[in-house]
Amino acid sequence: MTLIACLHTEAILRLDALIEGSRSVTVAAHTHPDGDALGSVSALVCYLRQRRGKDAVAVLSDSPAPSVRTIIPDGAPFLFQDREPEECLARIAGSDLLFLLDCNGFSRTEGLQEAFEASPAPKVLIDHHLNPEREGFTLVFSTPEISSASELLHWILRELPDIGGNVRKFPPETARALLTGMTTDTNNFANSVYPSTFRMASDLLEAGVDRDAVLSALYNQYRENRVRAMGFLQYEDMRITPEGLAYMIATRAVRERFDLEDGETEGLVNVPLSIERVKMSILLKEETDHYRVSIRSKKGWSAQRVAAERFHGGGHENASGGKLFWPGDIPAPEDAAAYLERISRECLS
Template sequence: MNIYKQIEAEICNASHIVITSHKSADGDSVGCSLGLLHFIEKLGKKAVVCHPDPAPDFLYWLDTSPILLMTQEPEKVTEAFLEADLIFCLDYNAVNRVGDMQSLLESATGKKVMIDHHLDPEEFPDIVVSQTSASSTSEMIVDLIEESGHGKLLDEKIGTPLYLGMLTDTGTFRFPSVKPRTHEVLAKLLAAGVQHHLVHEYLNDNNTVSRLRLQGYAMSEKLEIMEDYQVAIISLSKEELARYNYKKGDTDSLANSALSIKGMRVAIVFTERDGIIKISFRSKGQENAVNVLAAEHFNGGGHANAAGGMSELSVNDTLDKIRKLIPEYFSKAIADN
């Protein structure tokens, strides 16, 4: 029995299914959770989605009402974990990635199934599907649907959040993680009725005035270029975020914008939120991997070209630390002849 048929059997035999994903929700964590939920429902079963915190505002065009949030309904989330006999761990590979749900996950007696595409998974689940070559966990949910023998169940309701997850986790299909298989999956989603143009429209054409002003300020006033290493850095304090009425997700595109500057190989954006400095790393090319820097110095990790981390130092001290580390991790740019 292939592993996806095994997972399908677990779904069919379970009485209480819980779907979890990581804190600081993004397109892939929300997309794969909802896509799996709708697939399970198509199998005639019920499931509950439990996330640590809310999704960014720009994802609310999706129907996120099935998602229970630990920050808003801790009693219901706790009850779901206590009843669960099957728990899906989607788009994360370490128990500390679920934030305030960690103790619930660790103490839960239900069988745990990890489906994830990040490096170095921990060994806490009972069943592990770890595929680092996949573009996203949402792509892996399509594999689950197909390889368990239920490809005909794929429809617009299941496919739309999965398309969203693939779209956002590949940087709109620009990252090296995009493979021929990625486009094969996209074709299947379109054939299933996903209206891809609407996903792009909902995702991109929903800027607020305050978000655009914050991004404009960041690019015009806070952008620092380390020319010798082709690294772009943006830092934003809590006061600066408050000045522009910051909402969750408002700075998510800044790293990609900085990386789009001609000649840049690496972009680093850090923002002061929730009492810590949250850091986003982006890069181009395998020779400019940023996940090692994130893991070794900023309690983070991720993919070679897209990683995250955090710092408990001040904004200025974090900026100084990053400046000093850049020469250790990235070679000097070769001068044009």
């Protein structure tokens, strides 16, 4: 569905009525929240509280990595299941309107899934991934032809009657969080950028969002260890197959050596794509019984297909993710490289 079709008047008015009729609203996003998840959730929570006077709270399955934590505006109410499990479930059960942003179904909220599915409250999905699970939602706004969930949310909010197309009416926290979320998902205007993306950015800058402050918070506040780990992985660890798959494996040993925190390898998977002969880049991060997998590809090669067929995952055509389990998919963590070499031969030649 195109963005224009997604924003048809009937859906917007239904959304407005759902918000109007609600009192206690919960806004959620996918597990391991990235910048787009945190940006879109923050933006919607601030809008619902400040413009609509709702008791709106964000609920996420796990607390964000340090590199994206600053996206949450000061004072915005967020609950994390890994810190406050009881509060999260009670909050969902007690809400009369639920939003799910930046993911294509409840299954991507991990520990929150059951509570969402059990709730009789109306549910609204706002997402830009492929193959949305429409079942179970009262209202679905979904298009893959857009930069980010933050951008889609921005177009939806500005159509609502109280905003009436004027983004100056967004609370400042909402405007800033939307620009931030879009900036992270496009890798600062490098990929998945559409004409609508520039229009959004242009309007938000005109409305007073400080882009320099957004960029500084996102890209100039890393820890030294993170930059050194990136260098190590690119220099010592990266392999490139004859077919053009570049891969890096952030093992537990590497993560310990550099004291890498969750989320600090964000962005690294994009780097090998700058090499001429590389078609696809895969980054593995070792967890207890699986690797978390990030995949990026150049045009003409489907990261989405590899994620779906080989890593139980999915996402976007050129940017996807998934998991690689042992002993399910490979006998042991040491066998990951061989698994990747086989994918290279089978999918890229």
